[in-house]
Amino acid sequence: MKKRDLLIGFSTGVAAGFLIREVAHRIEPTKPAELVLHGIKQSFKEEGPIDGSWIYMKTEPFNRQAVSTDVYRGGISRVREGEFEQFEFFADSRTGTVVDLIKL
Structure with a gap:
C-alpha cells in the first residue's frame, strides 16, 4: 500500500467523521x-x-x-x-x- 493511498483513506475518514458530527449536532439537542x-x-x-x-x-x-x-x-x-x-x-x-x- 502506498503512502498516498493511506493518506487519502485517512483524509476521507476524518472528513466523513466531521460531516456526521455536524449533521448529528444540528438534529439532536446539544x-x-x-x-x-x-x-x-x-x-x-x-x-x-x-x-x-x-x-x-x-x-x-x-x-x-x-x-x-x-x-x-x-x-x-x-x-x-x-x-x-x-x-x-x-x-x-x-x-x-x-x-x-x-x-x-
Missing part, C-alpha cells in the same frame, strides 16, 4: 435534559435547599412573540421562609438557558 436540570438546580441551591425537581426528557416547541425554539419543561419545589414554593421552567434545549420561569 444539552441532555439531565444536564439542563442539574444547572437549574445549582442556581436554585444558591438561595437555599430544594425539595424536589423534575424535567421532561423530550423537547417541545416554545413560542414567545416572534421567537420559536425547542425547550425542555421542568419544575422545582422548595420551602423558603416556611412557605412552600413551586416553579415551572422552560429551558432552551441547545444552550440550557432558562427562557421562562413561572412561580405556581
Whole structure:
C-alpha cells in the first residue's frame, strides 16, 4: 500500500467523521435534559435547599412573540421562609438557558 493511498483513506475518514458530527449536532439537542436540570438546580441551591425537581426528557416547541425554539419543561419545589414554593421552567434545549420561569 502506498503512502498516498493511506493518506487519502485517512483524509476521507476524518472528513466523513466531521460531516456526521455536524449533521448529528444540528438534529439532536446539544444539552441532555439531565444536564439542563442539574444547572437549574445549582442556581436554585444558591438561595437555599430544594425539595424536589423534575424535567421532561423530550423537547417541545416554545413560542414567545416572534421567537420559536425547542425547550425542555421542568419544575422545582422548595420551602423558603416556611412557605412552600413551586416553579415551572422552560429551558432552551441547545444552550440550557432558562427562557421562562413561572412561580405556581
